[in-house]
Amino acid sequence: MKIKYNKLVRDMIPDLIKKSGRQYAVRVLDDASYQDALVEKIIEEIRDFHESGNEEELADIYEALDCLVDHMDYEPMHIDYLRMKKKEARGSFKERYFLVEVEEPDEA
Structure with a gap:
């Protein structure tokens, strides 16, 4: 039975x-x-992390982001400089503000 994956996998997966x-x-x-596959992988890993909360999924996000960078x-x-610059100008997300x-x- 063949299973179709059609997704980016880690480098050692074929050998395994x-x-x-x-x-x-x-x-x-x-x-x-x-580049497209990396973006899709990041989205996939974010979904996996969202569902599981597993820190290994978070590590997968970091790895895919590192490869994209x-x-x-x-x-x-x-x-990292851009991240810090934006943090200084607009803050972080640590206060947990959810803009409603x-x-x-009204324009005149």
Whole structure:
């Protein structure tokens, strides 16, 4: 029985499948497809974390984000700088504020 996955997997997964005696098929993604697959992987892992609350799922999010930062040739320290800059200007999420509504002035 073949099971279709069609998703990005960690680098050692094909070897682990092979060592288990099973057959598999993989393809290496081009740059654009890899970027899309990383974003999809991040979304998948966020959903998994949302459902389970498992810190291993959180680690998977970090790994996929790290790969995306690397693939985009972004400097991790610069990403952290941008995060800190935004935190200084707008704060964090630690106060748990959930914005319900804002009354805007009527335009004349």
